[in-house]
Structures are given as structure tokens and as C-alpha cells.
Amino acid sequence: MPTLEICHLYPDILNLYGDRGNIISLKMRSLWRGIDVNIHNVSPGDAFYPELYDIVFMGGGQDYEQQIIHEDIVKVKGEAIKEAIENNTVFLCICGGFQVLGKYYKSSDGKETEFLGAIDLWTIGEKKRLAGNIVVELNLEMHGKDTRVAGFENHAGRTYLGKDVKPLGKVLTGYGNNGIDGFEGAVYKNTYCTYLHGSLLPKNPDFADYLLEAALKKKYGGEFSKLFEIDDTLEKLAHDTVINRLLKGLKHKNK
Amino acid sequence: MLFTLAMIAAKFLIWFLRFTGSGGTTLPGRLAAKIYPGILLRLSGKLNVILITGTNGKTTTGRIISRILEINDIPHLQNRSGANLKSGITTAFIEAASIRGNFSCIMAVIESDEAAFKTVAPLLSPKVIVVTNFFRDQLDRYGELLTTVQNVKTGISQCPNAVLVLNADDSLSSYIGREVPNKVIYYGIDGYNSSRSSADIAGADASNCIYCTEKYQYSARTYGHLGHFFCPGCGFKRPEASVACIGVNRLSLSGSDVALRFDEYEVNNSHSVQINLPGLYNVYNALAASACAKALGVPTGTIIDALGTFECGFGRMEIIEHEGRHIRLILIKNPTGFNQVIDYLFSEKKKMVIAFFINDNDADGTDISWLWDVDIELFRDLRNLVVRFYCGGIRAEDMAVRLKYAGIDPGLIFIEKNMKTIIEDSIRLLSEDETLFVLPTYTAMLEVRKLLGTEFNLKEFWK
Ligand SMILES: [Zn+2]
Numbered sequence: 020m021p022t023l024e025i026c027h028l029y030p031d032i033l034n035l036y037g038d039r040g041n042i043i044s045l046k047m048r049s050l051w052r053g054i055d056v057n058i059h060n061v062s063p064g065d066a067f068y069p070e071l072y073d074i075v076f077m078g079g080g081q082d083y084e085q086q087i088i089h090e091d092i093v094k095v096k097g098e099a100i101k102e103a104i105e106n107n108t109v110f111l112c113i114c115g116g117f118q119v120l121g122k123y124y125k126s127s128d129g130k131e132t133e134f135l136g137a138i139d140l141w142t143i144g145e146k147k148r149l150a151g152n153i154v155v156e157l158n159l160e161m162h163g164k165d166t167r168v169a170g171f172e173n174h175a176g177r178t179y180l181g182k183d184v185k186p187l188g189k190v191l192t193g194y195g196n197n198g199i200d201g202f203e204g205a206v207y208k209n210t211y212c213t214y215l216h217g218s219l220l221p222k223n224p225d226f227a228d229y230l231l232e233a234a235l236k237k238k239y240g241g242e243f244s245k246l247f248e249i250d251d252t253l254e255k256l257a258h259d260t261v262i263n264r265l266l267k268g269l270k271h272k273n274k
Numbered sequence: 275m276l277f278t279l280a281m282i283a284a285k286f287l288i289w290f291l292r293f294t295g296s297g298g299t300t301l302p303g304r305l306a307a308k309i310y311p312g313i314l315l316r317l318s319g320k321l322n323v324i325l326i327t328g329t330n331g332k333t334t335t336g337r338i339i340s341r342i343l344e345i346n347d348i349p350h351l352q353n354r355s356g357a358n359l360k361s362g363i364t365t366a367f368i369e370a371a372s373i374r375g376n377f378s379c380i381m382a383v384i385e386s387d388e389a390a391f392k393t394v395a396p397l398l399s400p401k402v403i404v405v406t407n408f409f410r411d412q413l414d415r416y417g418e419l420l421t422t423v424q425n426v427k428t429g430i431s432q433c434p435n436a437v438l439v440l441n442a443d444d445s446l447s448s449y450i451g452r453e454v455p456n457k458v459i460y461y462g463i464d465g466y467n468s469s470r471s472s473a474d475i476a477g478a479d480a481s482n483c484i485y486c487t488e489k490y491q492y493s494a495r496t497y498g499h500l501g502h503f504f505c506p507g508c509g510f511k512r513p514e515a516s517v518a519c520i521g522v523n524r525l526s527l528s529g530s531d532v533a534l535r536f537d538e539y540e541v542n543n544s545h546s547v548q549i550n551l552p553g554l555y556n557v558y559n560a561l562a563a564s565a566c567a568k569a570l571g572v573p574t575g576t577i578i579d580a581l582g583t584f585e586c587g588f589g590r591m592e593i594i595e596h597e598g599r600h601i602r603l604i605l606i607k608n609p610t611g612f613n614q615v616i617d618y619l620f621s622e623k624k625k626m627v628i629a630f631f632i633n634d635n636d637a638d639g640t641d642i643s644w645l646w647d648v649d650i651e652l653f654r655d656l657r658n659l660v661v662r663f664y665c666g667g668i669r670a671e672d673m674a675v676r677l678k679y680a681g682i683d684p685g686l687i688f689i690e691k692n693m694k695t696i697i698e699d700s701i702r703l704l705s706e707d708e709t710l711f712v713l714p715t716y717t718a719m720l721e722v723r724k725l726l727g728t729e730f731n732l733k734e735f736w737k
Contacts, residue, residue: 032481034647036647038646039646039647040646040676043646043679047681082418082420086487087482150641151640152640171641171643173641216643217643217644218645218646218675218676221679253674253678253689254675256671256674256689257671260671261671
């Protein structure tokens, strides 16, 4: 029986905005297809085994929580995490988890915090938060599946990508990385970063399956890499309802 | 002169809004402040103000305090639930005052939104400030939880004469007590330890020490991050509670039987008390109100009377009888509150229908991802009792997905936005004496209540 080892980084600290919904989604969508799942909760002080995990998930936190994990992730786990990323492990990193993979965070009062530097990107803090519903057109080869994802963003940081890092997608409505260039998230190897927090995957089942397939393909080659269809009526309904509502509002505004 | 003009204009507007049925509470206060900016300061200066803030339980705590004052024949005004920003609070004072700005009451029981507290508190010079607790709530609007705590602390630091009533079991509230010079009365629960896993991730709003970031340890826990916390890093720990629940004999749908201690120096200091409200969270509300009453010097006997005779407030828990079935409305607004409602449903032993109404308007919080922080998985353990789950409201589909991923049989999940249909179906699905639980977010609750009033002629129920 195929098995996925999923690492949830700092689940007891970075657990803001329903981030565990993403873990629940990856787990349930695997189980429904007869794929076994082991969830490894890794907290500060726990060992991180780069060769063990097929998927690594890291959510967002408030500034205070980010501070708690900062030393652990940058000084203790940093090298192991970079190794896993370079080795094509599937990562999904959201909001604070996205920022911390970059090189640094510069706050609005000019204080610079060094981050992991796993990906060539950086974040500048500003006073005004970018918050609200967002729809993104993914910049991924989805083989005819729905490339639009809907979610909610809420971040004070503006993230900018180095020239060799691709954005995860294009903003259809919302702010995205910095509210200026119209891009959202980042992709580097098998690492997917985004500001769409909380229950991103449950409502965007095609993207959830994309990540599962990427992990299965890496682990088992062609054998299990194509997931069979399951009944996604409710998920698609939630997905389409919110996207139609948001994009309709957009057309209205442009008039 | 301008003051009188402001009063007349605002009073006219209050009357007009009520006459047209909109019942708005924001505009009159805003209009009056535009004409006479110092109006709130001037009006509130004539009364002794009790100011209540915190994430959960403000309204219920305020209502219990009001009941205690009532029993003691102390005339007072109170702002309405939901009217807890500066403008709504101003409206409440204007409504109770004469045009010249005089009152027939002597006290004011005011609940304030946590975000507005910093601005409102210095204007009201409260005699007592009650803080219920801090949980994550509508972060999209308030920013971060610790920012909220700091804002409340800043507000308190401008009211050095106020007696603080703080939840000892909440590390974030206790933190404030240590940081300000005010006199503090702590309340808390001593005689209870939750059987539910304390490691549940959803409850970790404040799992690490606010001073040194070390993870708290607990010798007893009630729910969420509330309990007897202790920081192994710096020694910060739960303070002694002088008003305390020292024993829980029964928690049920109709209420709780508990033993309370109102004063640590009292000789015979354990009192059997019936709290006429369900759930542990209402034990906290009762304790907060009791501690406030102690701060005012009210006799213990009247507090016990008030707790036993208290009746439910707006939307927190409302029951309607319809064709022999019960319809119960319970407001849900954040993960902690929702988890408690689930706890509460576990005390129901009969068949039930559950209808969620999830809106994402500003007053509900525009971000609904918090639904994933709720322990919806627990509904699986109620599968023998729940005959159907309905999902309504603007974000009905998201709630349906949440239920599905919690492992609920999709065949039991129905997306139905029409409350009338849900009630008709439920009457058919349920037998006599069984209950339809309607769990709406704030604006959804207003819609549901309106419909129940018009369609089912249940108007007399809403006072
Ligand atoms: Zn500490």
C-alpha cells in the first residue's frame, strides 16, 4: 500500500487561520484513495528528517508566534529544511511559512530579520495589512483541471521574488505578494509558497491533488502518480460559488 | 446650547430609526458627537460605569451584572448587544438621559468591543473594568491577538482608579493584571479539569509564555488555553483567584450546579449555587459578574439569587416551541465559542437536526477559515443522534466541505439556504420534544430571528 509521510512543521505554534484544514485535506484525499498517511508533528526542539518526509507543510502565525520558531527554524532546522527543498521534497508553505523561506524580513521601522534563505525572495513589512478574499490563476500545468484557486489573505509583509523564482500564479482579484506586481506566491522546485491561508486545499481540491501527485511521483515514479477521480461535488460547489461571487463583484466594480 | 441640540437631534434620530423599524444604534451617537464632540465624556461623568470587554462572554456577563443590580434595586442603563463601539455606547447614554443630560439611574453597565476599548475606556472613567478572556476572534479585522491585549492594557493604564476584574485562568488577562498598578480581583475555576485532550491544537491560542516564549504547563485545564498555567521558563503562573468555582457538580443543557467561593476571607466560604445557563463558559461569565458585584460591595446572597434566576440574553441561547418540537438558536462566532457549543450538544440525549448558518459579512468576520480550527470532527461521535446537518448562509458550501472532511457521511449533509424549508423538514424528521439546533454567525442570526418572527409568528418571543 502506498504511504505518504507528511510533516507538519510547528503545528502547535503556527496554527493560525485554520491552517490544519490543509493537513486534513491532504490526509482525507489520500485515505479516500487507499493511500496511507502518517502525519509527523514537528515542534521546536524536535528533529527534522529531510529524507523521511514526502510532503512538508508549514502554516502562518502571528508575529509573536513567528518569533518563537525563528531561532529553531533558522539556526537548528535550517540546513535540513534546505536539503529537503533542494532534494525536490514537496513543500507547501503559507503566509509566515512562505516568508521565512526567503532571505529576510524588513519591518516597517527598518529592522531586518534574517530568514532561512532557501529561496531567493524577501519581504518588506508595511503598516497597512493586505487582507481579503483572493482568487489566483495558478501558473502550473494542471492537465485540464481547474487552475483557479480561491482563498483568504491577510498579511502586512510585501514579498518580492528574485529573478529565477517563479510566482505560483496571477492574481485575478485580491492583493497577492505585494499588491503591486499582480503575482501571488512562489514556486521553486517542488516547493509551493502562497499567502492564501487557512483552508486553501479543501476548497481547491485540484490543487490538493496536484501536490499529492507531485509527492507520489517523486516517491513511486509512474506507478501511483495519477490519482483516480473521487466525488468532489461539495468541494467544487464551494470553490465555484466563492469564485463566481468574487469575480462577479470584480466585473461590477470595473464598470 | 450645542449639547442640547445634540441631544435633541440624536433622540429624534433614535425615535425615527425605531419608528421605521431599522433600530439602528450607531447613527444617533455619531450624529450627536458630530454636533457636540464631548458628549460621551459629559454624559458618562454623571454615572458610575462598569465597563466589560474581552473576546467571549461580554454580553452574558453584562446581563448577569444587570440582573444583580436589579435585585439590589440599583437603577442602571445598559448598552445593547452589538452596540459596543463608541457610537453605540454614546447612543445608549443619550437614550437614557433627559435632554438636559440628567439621568434617573446611577450606574451604567457597558460592554465594549476589544478594539474600541482603548478609545472608550478613558472617556468613561469606569469604576470597575471586567475583562472576560482573550481568544482569537475575527483576526482579519483586529489584527493580531497580542495587539488586542496590548490595546486593552493601554486603555486600562488610562483608568488608574478602576478596579480590575480579571480571569485568572487566562494567561493573557493575568498578564495585564501584573502590568498595571490597579487593584485587581481575580476569578477562576479551581475544581475542574477537562477530560478532553489538552493537546488539542485548536485550543492553542496562547500556548507559549507571553514573557519568555516557553511553553506553558498546566496542572488543570478547562478549555482552550484557560486553566492553571505555569511557565517553567520564568515562573509566570496563574494567580490565586479570590472569587472562584471550587466544585462542579453538574453541567447540563439547562444549567450548572457549582460550589462558589466569593471571598477568601469569609468563614463559611463555600456556597452551592445554581447557574441558570449551560456550559463551563457560562460558569466563567457568572464568576466574572460575581467578582464585579464583589467589587461594588453587593451582598453575596443577592448574587446567588441573580445567578439562579437569570434568563438568557440575545441570541446566546434561545428556545422556541413549534408544533411540539424545540428550536434552539445558539450564536457561533469563533473557534472557542463553537467548540463550547459542540460540548454543549454532547449533553443532548435525544435525536436532533443541526442547521449551520455561516455568513461572512463584516460583523461575522470576513474570513471563514476559522471553521477549520473548530473540532468539527467531534460531530462524528454524535452520529447516532444527528439525523441531518443543514448548511445555510452565504458560506454554506464551505461549512458543508468542513463537515465532509471531518468524516461526516456526505449523505447527511444538505446545503439549504431557506430557513423555512429547514424548519418544515425538521418538524417532519423529528418527533415530539426533539430539537432543531440552529447555529448561526452574527448577521445570520439576525436573519434567522427575523424570519422566525414573520413566518412563524414567533414575534412575542423576542422582546
Ligand atoms: Zn515565561
